[in-house]
Amino acid sequence: MIDLSSFYEQGSLKSGLPATAYNDEQFFQAECDTLFSDNWVFVGFVHELAEPGDTQPVTVAGKPVLLIKNTQGDIGAFHNACSHRCLKLVDEPTNVGSMLCCPYHAWTYNLDGDLCATPFFGGKEHQPEGFDMSKHGLKSIRLAIWHDWIFINLSGDAPEFVEYAKPLIKHLDGINFNQVTPVAALNFGEVSCNWKFLMENFIEPYHVQFVHRTTTNQPLEDHYTIVDDVCLGSAVDLNDSEQVKGSLSVSSRYLTLFPNFIIGRYFPDQLGVYLSVPVDSGHTAQKRVIYTTESQSLSEPEVEDLKKLWWDVHKEDHAICERMQLGRASPVAASGGLLSPHWEDSVHAFQAMIATAVIQKNKQN
Numbered sequence: 022m023i024d025l026s027s028f029y030e031q032g033s034l035k036s037g038l039p040a041t042a043y044n045d046e047q048f049f050q051a052e053c054d055t056l057f058s059d060n061w062v063f064v065g066f067v068h069e070l071a072e073p074g075d076t077q078p079v080t081v082a083g084k085p086v087l088l089i090k091n092t093q094g095d096i097g098a099f100h101n102a103c104s105h106r107c108l109k110l111v112d113e114p115t116n117v118g119s120m121l122c123c124p125y126h127a128w129t130y131n132l133d134g135d136l137c138a139t140p141f142f143g144g145k146e147h148q149p150e151g152f153d154m155s156k157h158g159l160k161s162i163r164l165a166i167w168h169d170w171i172f173i174n175l176s177g178d179a180p181e182f183v184e185y186a187k188p189l190i191k192h193l194d195g196i197n198f199n200q201v202t203p204v205a206a207l208n209f210g211e212v213s214c215n216w217k218f219l220m221e222n223f224i225e226p227y228h229v230q231f232v233h234r235t236t237t238n239q240p241l242e243d244h245y246t247i248v249d250d251v252c253l254g255s256a257v258d259l260n261d262s263e264q265v266k267g268s269l270s271v272s273s274r275y276l277t278l279f280p281n282f283i284i285g286r287y288f289p290d291q292l293g294v295y296l297s298v299p300v301d302s303g304h305t306a307q308k309r310v311i312y313t314t315e316s317q318s319l320s321e322p323e324v325e326d327l328k329k330l331w332w333d334v335h336k337e338d339h340a341i342c343e344r345m346q347l348g349r350a351s352p353v354a355a356s357g358g359l360l361s362p363h364w365e366d367s368v369h370a371f372q373a374m375i376a377t378a379v380i381q382k383n384k385q386n
Contacts, residue, residue, distance in 0.1 A: 037357035134159035188252035227364035
């Protein structure tokens with residue numbers, strides 16, 4: 022059983038999730054079975070699937086998933102397993118052409134997941150008697166595309182995406198998404214920490230003036246938190262004299278959509294979207310795509326400056342989150358530490374959603 026009693030102890034100060042929520046594989050599996058299966062999970066970027074036949078293998082809730090672009094230009098999501106012997110079909114991003122062929126026995130699918138060929142499956146006859154090709158295509162997964170961002174829902178039971186994401190969408194008013202353009206990507210590989218530390222670090226402003234003192238001079242008192250149903254985060258509003266171009270010292274919104282979508286809005290003309298993929302209880306793969314919001318044309322040096330800024334910022338955050346992970350080995354962390362009632366109420370709300378999902382799983386077991 023997973024014990025979360027300390028998290029729900031009442032008092033003027035609230036504790037965080039216990040250490041087991043960050044370093045225990047049983048807890049991680051409970052998350053996979055609940056919140057990563059039942060909700061809309063961010064899995065990829067539309068612009069990375071540019072041509073028919075482009076594929077992107079991803080992992081969601083520990084399960085292999087395949088994104089693929091068809092001949093009509095639509096993106097579909099499927100379980101990344103052949104219907105014959107369940108081999109993982111695609112290991113790396115690639116273009117498969119007009120057909121997807123299993124390397125084991127050459128079962129072949131079109132870009133809509135329909136089974137098209139089963140060589141010699143019935144002996145000299147390619148289909149045995151009674152075999153219905155139409156029933157053995159790739160198994161599809163519910164998918165939603167919102168601007169450049171791809172989400173899937175493994176269970177198929179989540180509300181319609183636009184309804185689910187409404188709390189986040191309203192905080193992005195004023196953006197003309199037709200003018201939002203990806204200009205750079207940063208691939209950080211694996212970060213040695215639990216996925217929740219990266220989420221929690223993003224949505225609380227308490228650390229900014231300490232961890233990012235070389236990249237921003239935003240006063241802590243100018244920040245505020247955002248707790249709006251499944252949208253959690255923080256924000257800062259600066260006047261013209263406080264804003265510094267080429268740094269983090271600009272008016273900003275740091276927003277998330279539960280469980281793993283992260284979007285940063287930096288006024289007047291930049292967005293950053295983060296894809297964080299849990300690998301296991303102690304590792305997370307992360308990348309960031311940088312966007313301009315007014316169809317700006319940036320020079321190569323300007324793009325490189327942006328990439329360097331955000332690389333440095335992320336490395337500062339990653340170092341802290343990895344030390345947070347190491348700290349969870351201490352017995353002191355068993356009770357979860359303390360959360361600021363002012364600056365970390367967004368973190369507590371995020372953790373409460375985690376706890377609720379896992380407790381429901383406990384009760385079912």
